[in-house]
Amino acid sequence: MTPRGFPAFPPGRARRPRTWWGTAWNRAWEAEALDVRPLRAGRRLAVGGHVGAITVSPGRIAAAVHDGDTEQAYATRVRVAPLGGGDWDRLAGEVAARAGHQAALLAGQLPRDLADVAGVPLLPGLGEVAPECDCPQWEHPCRHAAALCHQVSWLLDADPALLLLIRGRDARTLVPDGVAVPGDGAPAAAAIGRAEGTGTAAAEAYARVVPPLPPAPQPVPDGPTLPLLPPGADVDVDALRAAVAVAAGRAAALLHGGRTDATK
Structure with a gap:
């Protein structure tokens, strides 16, 4: 030594x-x-x-x-x-x-x-x-x-x-x-x-085929009524309303003891 x-x-x-x-x-x-x-x-x-x-x-x-x-x-x-x-x-x-x-x-x-x-x-x-x-x-x-x-x-x-x-x-x-x-x-x-005992070589990781993304979630039927969203600069109101609708619909379904696509 x-x-x-x-x-x-x-x-x-x-x-x-x-x-x-x-x-x-x-x-x-x-x-x-x-x-x-x-x-x-x-x-x-x-x-x-x-x-x-x-x-x-x-x-x-x-x-x-x-x-x-x-x-x-x-x-x-x-x-x-x-x-x-x-x-x-x-x-x-x-x-x-x-x-x-x-x-x-x-x-x-x-x-x-x-x-x-x-x-x-x-x-x-x-x-x-x-x-x-x-x-x-x-x-x-x-x-x-x-x-x-x-x-x-x-x-x-x-x-x-x-x-x-x-x-x-x-x-x-x-x-x-x-x-x-x-x-x-x-x-x-x-x-x-x-x-x-973990880790992957960089060459192997980059060579892998990336799987497709899962389908976008859909609003729950009979979801709550959404408030009106005023337009604003750099804000896609339709996309924002769709996202709020999905979240609000899932929350309403869970409150009523139901199951949504995210919990299946």
Whole structure:
């Protein structure tokens, strides 16, 4: 499975995750922290642009993080326990049963109800996040690992399906065989149509013979008396009277318990 790389975030203002997935990711890894002080320091490093390019591979996130001196950057990694094969099979079954989930994954989204479906938690639990850093600090996590995790929440804001790769696989493993994913040369709309088992090729649809239209409805005998309709610009009074007669006659017949041509 090919790792994915992301360029370093530039320095900016204080920033917090904007989406449910980004916020949930922060709650998950912060639950492992023994002290809130490195979390706050890590947030400052993240906002200050002290985290280098991020590499995400199955079960592993890595970047070089520094305290202000780029020549003294630390190799920082966060390992996340991958899901087991049975978990992925259950997730794939849920996605295969819902075309809407397939469409979301094809668009790079991650439906919120997949956070914990079929007993499979996508977000890591206690003991499933292991920060590593070659800095001399002893905190768990250190501020460098915290900075990296903070920026991962920003990545999840833009690409929540990245969480699948963090947990061991990518979106391809959850999309049924034969359904294209973006970048494979087939548009997502066509892929969704195949996933649902519906749709007709355009050439076949245009080659079909169009059946004749049904006969126009006729007024019901003994219908109600219609009001006089004054002529007006761009109004075909005779056609309008005929349409009103049909509708009024059917309504009168239904009110009297009868059946009209439209109800047969």
